[in-house]
Amino acid sequence: MHQETPIWIVTGDFGRATVNVTDRALVEHAHQQFNMLFMLGGAETVFRSGCDDLPLDCSSVLLFNPWVPHLKHANSGERTMILSLVIEQDWIDRVLEAQGFRTGLRFPHRREGLTPLVQRAAQRLAGTISKGVLDNGEDPERPLVELIDAVVEAYIAPEAATVAANGPPIDFRIRKALLYIHDHAFENPRIDEIARIVGLSRSHFFEQFRRCVGASPRHYIDHIRMRAAMHWLSTSERTLVEVADELGFGAHSNFTRFFAQHMAVSPSEYRRQTSAVA
Template sequence: MSRAVAVCHGPFGRVSIYDLDRPMVVHAHREAHLIFFLEGSQGLVTVNDQTVRVDPFMGVAVNPWEPHNFQPEQPGSFGLFLVVYLKPEWLAKQTMSAPGSLVFPSSELVVTRELEAWRDQAIDMLLSRHSELNLAPVLMALALASSEPIESHLASSLLHLTSESALDRRVLRARRLLEQYPSHEGALVRVAREAGLSRAHFFKLFREQVGVTPTIFANTVRLDAALDRIVLSNDPVTSISHSLGFSGQSVFTRFFTAHMGMAPRDYRRVLRTVGLPQSQASHV
């Protein structure tokens, strides 16, 4: 079964080393996403219908909200990967630019000597026993070496497309409901009904305006809420499962594993944080 080898959360987002032997469902992240192969069985990542083989020479870059999935090249065989998730607002703060001003021009990411050096430094830090991990400069260097700045007028245009003011009021209402109530599974259907639209029509409108299907958006919100509870609280997994509206812990564990590759207890077992509030009691 897939497992987490090292996990660190911080203001930058999160960075992990995963040993993966199972596929994940199609999903998306709010963060910019980088994947590097380390050893073992190589992997296949599909981003917007383009499949990239993750190997010693090629990594994967995924822009925020781009749907993607992962599967091992040899089913059932373990592969070790460095997986990075960087918050757009953190990247913008580091570069003194608008969120979204750095983009990955292609999901195919050639592993240059520069990228290899920063990747290896991140791995060394994650696997070290030091209590203080100064990961931020290393992760910023990885992001800059993987991305390209876009022109200011294009950045403004892209920001306009994703801003709340640009969304249909019915889509905006549905999105806000999902953001506020991650466990409210009926939000989209209810808003569609109140708007006088069929479920199919409303879901199409949502995907056109938000960029992902309502299901992927809802799952992303729910997963983020779960990660926040796992990282920032000492709540047991059973409590987290109940608060997020899952019918049982086993259902929550299947959901988490399908999106993250490993069970929530395994993720929490190796978790470290940098610059985040610490819970006062041990995890259960």
């Protein structure tokens, strides 16, 4: 039985900032946004991306570009306090422009050493979130901007930065699949069925989808469902049963398990602890 997870969540145009204390595993998933992870205290924990284990400790930061799949291993003992930022690409581009960088840059490495400036900015942001004061004051986004500024300066140096590639042209069958997924994501469509509709074998569809989009079809569908779930939980009065039903879960318990496997917290706790920055 898991202990109740202390968690503080702030959402806004920038995306989502979360401080939580957890020992839970997270299933492999991918974000359309940037995901930045900072350890604030407790035990070292380990994430995994591809074939690489990525320890998150007091001397490191994890930086995942959009659509890079990653998971978290369960802790073997003590829990970890983590600051997680899920930041929209256009918001990052505005920060880059303000610093004189070209837009569309990407982190060159998934794990970097934690600099003193980034560490102080992360602790300052985490403190304002956990005290519930990020949405007060004249400039509610200032602690977040200061951290992103420090991250960009430390880890996206012009000489080391990579530019987001436009990628290969999207196959018309994958374009058709994307339209179908967006129309039917809340029905949790089967990958085999999508492949059949667009006229590809399952293996060829999976390969083409990852090549064109950057994420697997399952990660893409799960991202859409999770994004809708978090939006409804934080902005509507829908009950958990209504949200679960709307997203195509056969039972409320299935939705709760799915949500916790992605967020390390139950949907009801997420709703209680989420506040928005205007």
